[in-house]
Amino acid sequence: MRKLKYILASVVLATGFASCETEAIDEKVKDEATPGEAILRFDLNNEQTIVSDELTVEWAGGSAFVIKAKLSIPNIEDANPDNNMEKYYAANLFISYNTLSLGHYPTKLSLEGMGNNTSTATLDIQYIEFDNERPIRTWVTYSTSYAAENQETGFSNITRVNDNEQARYVDGNFEYIVYPNPDNQIGKLQPFRLSTGSYYYVNY
Numbered sequence: 001m002r003k004l005k006y007i008l009a010s011v012v013l014a015t016g017f018a019s020c021e022t023e024a025i026d027e028k029v030k031d032e033a034t035p036g037e038a039i040l041r042f043d044l045n046n047e048q049t050i051v052s053d054e055l056t057v058e059w060a061g062g063s064a065f066v067i068k069a070k071l072s073i074p075n076i077e078d079a080n081p082d083n084n085m086e087k088y089y090a091a092n093l094f095i096s097y098n099t100l101s102l103g104h105y106p107t108k109l110s111l112e113g114m115g116n117n118t119s120t121a122t123l124d125i126q127y128i129e130f131d132n133e134r135p136i137r138t139w140v141t142y143s144t145s146y147a148a149e150n151q152e153t154g155f156s157n158i159t160r161v162n163d164n165e166q167a168r169y170v171d172g173n174f175e176y177i178v179y180p181n182p183d184n185q186i187g188k189l190q191p192f193r194l195s196t197g198s199y200y201y202v203n204y
Helices: 002-030
Strands: 039-044 048-051 054-059 065-074 088-097 103-106 119-131 134-143 154-163 168-180 192-203
Touching: 039 065, 048 065, 054 192, 065 192, 088 154, 119 154, 119 168, 119 192
Parallel strands: none
Antiparallel strands: 039 048, 039 192, 054 065, 065 088, 088 119, 103 154, 119 134, 134 168, 154 168, 168 192
16 A cells, blocks of 8 residues: 555656646747747759858848848759859858838739838859869849840748847748849859748847
8 A cells, every 4th residue: 555655646746747847848839039040941943952161140230130041051953054153052041121010021022012121032042163173253233123124023021020138039931933044154054932931039
């Protein structure tokens, strides 16, 4: 009988400890003052998932702002296979918004849209070519701004703006097609599709 009491007491204590631990974890997860690590990711041409190396925010006057993501992009298809180009590139993605508030941000305003929110996306990629084993580094800019009037360019949504004193961060998602600068020095380049994009806990 005494042994049975010890067993029951142990079970009650273990349950109590587990409940306390779970409650503390749940409170921390729900605490908006302790955000997670900033991250941005998207699928490139529906083939590869790209994850940011670093995220920062730059203000562009008034409430306009730009999210800048440093990227490492592997295995982009060669624009010109004869150039013996590298398979890994440094890149920067810039997503610009005309204001900081919750909402839908298309790249082009339309008569159907009721708001004045707009966004743009720019992807700078450093291509590396080799001339007699000497590397030649060339930055090429892709942007929604280079699209023709009838070409699709995409949109972004700002889904959360947390602005308390302990933590100021923004969450969102995006879908863009960025077009190469027609004056680039590489040659004929194809646009890139940035799909199922999202970012979280971007400090501003």
